[in-house]
Amino acid sequence: MLPNLKINPEELPHSVVVCGDPVRAKHISSLLTNGRLFAQNREYHSYIGHWKGKEVAVVSHGVGAPGAAVCFEELIQGGARTIIRVGTAGSYQKAVLPGSIVISTSAVRCDGLTSQLVPPGFPAVADRHVTESLRRAASSRNGEIAVHEGMTLTLDAFYSGVIEFPHGLYKKSGVLAVEMENSALYVISSLRGIKAGAILAIDGYADADLREEYNPHTDAVSNAIEAEAHIALDALVNIE
Numbered sequence: 307m308l309p310n311l312k313i314n315p316e317e318l319p320h321s322v323v324v325c326g327d328p329v330r331a332k333h334i335s336s337l338l339t340n341g342r343l344f345a346q347n348r349e350y351h352s353y354i355g356h357w358k359g360k361e362v363a364v365v366s367h368g369v370g371a372p373g374a375a376v377c378f379e380e381l382i383q384g385g386a387r388t389i390i391r392v393g394t395a396g397s398y399q400k401a402v403l404p405g406s407i408v409i410s411t412s413a414v415r416c417d418g419l420t421s422q423l424v425p426p427g428f429p430a431v432a433d434r435h436v437t438e439s440l441r442r443a444a445s446s447r448n449g450e451i452a453v454h455e456g457m458t459l460t461l462d463a464f465y466s467g468v469i470e471f472p473h474g475l476y477k478k479s480g481v482l483a484v485e486m487e488n489s490a491l492y493v494i495s496s497l498r499g500i501k502a503g504a505i506l507a508i509d510g511y512a513d514a515d516l517r518e519e520y521n522p523h524t525d526a527v528s529n530a531i532e533a534e535a536h537i538a539l540d541a542l543v544n545i546e
C-alpha cells in the first residue's frame with residue numbers, strides 16, 4: 307500500500323492524469339468509461355477508469371510542490387510510467403489570455419522543493435514525447451480554444467509577503483505563465499526515469515501590469531479546463 311496515497315500498486319495503471327483540485331479529479335473521472343474512486347487519503351483522491359479503451363488513473367495532488375511531490379513519488383513507486391498534469395496557471399503575457407491553454411515545455415525552478423533534491427543548474431523539463439502528444443491532441447481540436455506552448459514558472463508563494471517576487475523579469479524573459487507544481491513533476495520524473503508533461507488552463511493574469519481582480523470561476527476558465535482534460539486524456543492514450 308502506498309502510504310500517503312493509500313493506493314494498492316496492483317490497481318494503479320501506468321498512465322496517470324494528475325491535478326491539484328480533488329473536485330477536478332472527480333470531474334475528469336466522470337469523463338472516463340466506468341470511472342470510479344479507488345483510493346482516498348488527505349488531498350489525494352484517486353480515480354480509475356478507461357479512456358478510448360486504455361486504463362488510466364486520475365489523481366489529485368493538492369496545492370504546492372512539497373505535497374504534490376509526495377504524490378508524484380508514490381505514483382512512480384506504484385508503477386506509473388507517464389504522468390500528465392492538468393492544471394491552472396496565471397498568465398505573464400498579454401497575448402496569453404484567460405480562458406486559453408498553455409502546454410508547458412519546462413519550468414523555471416522558483417520552488418523550494420526541487421532545490422532540496424537536485425543542484426541549482428539542474429533543468430526542469432517536460433518529456434518531449436508527452437509534449438508532442440499534447441500538441442497533436444490539441445491541434446486535432448480545430449482551434450476551438452487558443453493553445454500556446456512554452457516555458458512556465460513554478461512558485462511556492464501564491465500571495466506575496468513584504469518581498470516582491472520579480473514577476474516582471476520572467477515576463478521579459480518570455481515565460482508564459484506561473485503555477486505551483488510543474489518543476490516538482492519534471493525534476494522527479496527525470497530523476498526516476500518516467501515521462502511527464504503538463505497542460506494548463508489560464509485563469510487570470512499573474513503579471514502586475516495586466517492583473518485585474520482574480521476570479522478563476524468563470525465560464526471561460528471552466529471551458530479551458532474541460533478542453534485541457536480531453537486533450538490530456540487523448541495525449542496519454544496516443545503517446546509514442
Ligand SMILES: O=P(O)(O)O[C@H]1O[C@H](CO)[C@@H](O)[C@H]1O
Nearest residue numbers: 325326327369393394485486
Ligand atoms: O489548478 P491546480 O492544478 O491546483 O494548479 C494551480 O492552482 C493552484 C493555486 O490556485 C496551484 O495548485 C496551482 O499550481
Ligand SMILES: O=c1cc[nH]c(=O)[nH]1
Nearest residue numbers: 394395396485486512
Ligand atoms: O499558481 C497559480 C495558479 C493559477 N493562477 C495563478 O495566478 N497562480
